[in-house]
Amino acid sequence: MIKKFAMLLGGMFFTVAVYAAAAQIRPDHPDTYTVRRGDTLWDISARFLSKPWLWPEIWQANPQVRNPHLIYPGDVLNLSMTGGGPRIGLQPRVRTDGDAIPAIPLSELRMFLKELRVMDADEVERSPYLVGFEENHLRATPGNKIYARDLDAAQPGQRWAIVRPTNRFRDHGGSDGNVDMIGNPSHGSFVADELDSDVSMAPSPWREDSRHDTHTGKGDDRGVEVSVIGTAEVIATNGDVSSLVLVDSTLEVRKGDRLMPVEDKPYDPYFYPHAPKSMPADPRVIGFTDALSGVGSRQVISISAGSADGIDNGTTFTVMSQGEKIPDEVSGNYNRRDTSRKVQLPDEFGGHIMVFRTFDHVSYALVMDALRPLRKGDRLVLPE
Known part of the structure; x- marks a missing residue:
C-alpha cells in the first residue's frame, strides 16, 4: 500500500512539474540553448520563460539540475517536447571549465553591496568620528594621517570603514497629496530625505536639506543610509584621540565622517528569485x-x-x-x-x-x- 502511494505521489509531482513547465515556457522557445560566458540565470530564463523569477521551481523539478545555481558556460539546456508538453533539462556533460553563472550580474552590484548600509540614527550619532588631519589639512586622501574620537576599544592594526550619511528614511503614516520636485504624487508615506553633502561637522555628521523633500524633519525615523567612502587603519590610541592612516578612499574624507567596523561578509553571493513570502503594507x-x-x-x-x-x-x-x-x-x-x-x-x-x-x-x-x-x-x- 505504501509503495503504491509513493508511486502515485511521484506521478503527481511529475505531472505538476510538466504542467508548470508547460505553463511557463514561451511558445516560441528554441529546442536547445547553449549557456555562454556572461549569461545570468535571470537573462536566460527571460528568453524562454514567461515568468523568469520561477526558474528555481521549474529547474529543480528536473533530476539533471541538482542545483539550479550550478549551471556553467557550455551547458546545453534542452527544451524538448514530451508527451506532457515542453520540459527543461540539462544535457549530460563533463564540466571542466569556469565558475557557475550567477543569478544576477553581481559584478555590477559589488559597489552597492559593499558600500551602502542602513543603520539606526542613534547608532550613527554614537559612532566614532573624525576630528582632524595631519598638518591641519581640511581634507584627507590615501596615505594621510587622520585623527578620530571615541575609538577607545580600537587596537593598532585594526581597520575601520569610513562612512558618510546620505539619506534619512522616514515613515509618515500616510500620503498627504503633496507632489515632488518634478510634479509626481508624493512618494507614499515612506520618504527619503537627502542629507546635505557639503557640510559635515562633529559631533553630528549630518543635517537635513529641506530643498529635497517637503516632509523633511517630520515622521518616524526608519534608519539612516550611510555610504562607505574609505578604509583606515589604527596606528595608535592616545586617550581621547586615536591616530589612523587613511588606506583608501573613493572621496576626500572630512571632519565629521563616521567610523564603522569593516564587514567581512557584507552580502550573500547567491540569490533565489521568489515572490514575497508575505506582502508588506503598501511598499514603494x-x-x-x-x-x-x-x-x-x-x-x-x-x-x-x-x-x-x-x-x-x-x-x-x-x-x-x-x-x-x-x-x-x-x-x-x-x-x-x-x-x-x-x-x-x-x-x-x-x-x-x-x-x-x-x-x-x-x-x-x-x-x-x-x-x-x-x-x-x-x-x-x-x-x-
Missing part, C-alpha cells in the same frame, strides 16, 4: 543610487520594506508606475486652473525588481527589466 520605490528622476534596467533602487517586513534576498516584485493626473479638456469649459476637471490615469506596468540586500525597514533591489523609467513613489505588487 523610495530612492535611487545614481539617478535624479528615474531608473531603468540594471540600476539600483531602494524600497520601503525590509527584513522586519518579511523581505529577504531574492524577493521579486512587479513595479507599477504611477499614472499621471491630466486635465480633462473635453468635459465642459476647460480651465487649466480648475483642478477638479483633472482625471487620474491608472498605474501601468513598469518592470521587475529583485532584492539583493535588506535592512530592518529598507531594502536595495536591482531593476531586472523595465518598460519605462521607474520613479519614486511607484507601487510594488506581487510579480505577475
Whole structure:
C-alpha cells in the first residue's frame, strides 16, 4: 500500500512539474540553448520563460539540475517536447571549465553591496568620528594621517570603514497629496530625505536639506543610509584621540565622517528569485543610487520594506508606475486652473525588481527589466 502511494505521489509531482513547465515556457522557445560566458540565470530564463523569477521551481523539478545555481558556460539546456508538453533539462556533460553563472550580474552590484548600509540614527550619532588631519589639512586622501574620537576599544592594526550619511528614511503614516520636485504624487508615506553633502561637522555628521523633500524633519525615523567612502587603519590610541592612516578612499574624507567596523561578509553571493513570502503594507520605490528622476534596467533602487517586513534576498516584485493626473479638456469649459476637471490615469506596468540586500525597514533591489523609467513613489505588487 505504501509503495503504491509513493508511486502515485511521484506521478503527481511529475505531472505538476510538466504542467508548470508547460505553463511557463514561451511558445516560441528554441529546442536547445547553449549557456555562454556572461549569461545570468535571470537573462536566460527571460528568453524562454514567461515568468523568469520561477526558474528555481521549474529547474529543480528536473533530476539533471541538482542545483539550479550550478549551471556553467557550455551547458546545453534542452527544451524538448514530451508527451506532457515542453520540459527543461540539462544535457549530460563533463564540466571542466569556469565558475557557475550567477543569478544576477553581481559584478555590477559589488559597489552597492559593499558600500551602502542602513543603520539606526542613534547608532550613527554614537559612532566614532573624525576630528582632524595631519598638518591641519581640511581634507584627507590615501596615505594621510587622520585623527578620530571615541575609538577607545580600537587596537593598532585594526581597520575601520569610513562612512558618510546620505539619506534619512522616514515613515509618515500616510500620503498627504503633496507632489515632488518634478510634479509626481508624493512618494507614499515612506520618504527619503537627502542629507546635505557639503557640510559635515562633529559631533553630528549630518543635517537635513529641506530643498529635497517637503516632509523633511517630520515622521518616524526608519534608519539612516550611510555610504562607505574609505578604509583606515589604527596606528595608535592616545586617550581621547586615536591616530589612523587613511588606506583608501573613493572621496576626500572630512571632519565629521563616521567610523564603522569593516564587514567581512557584507552580502550573500547567491540569490533565489521568489515572490514575497508575505506582502508588506503598501511598499514603494523610495530612492535611487545614481539617478535624479528615474531608473531603468540594471540600476539600483531602494524600497520601503525590509527584513522586519518579511523581505529577504531574492524577493521579486512587479513595479507599477504611477499614472499621471491630466486635465480633462473635453468635459465642459476647460480651465487649466480648475483642478477638479483633472482625471487620474491608472498605474501601468513598469518592470521587475529583485532584492539583493535588506535592512530592518529598507531594502536595495536591482531593476531586472523595465518598460519605462521607474520613479519614486511607484507601487510594488506581487510579480505577475
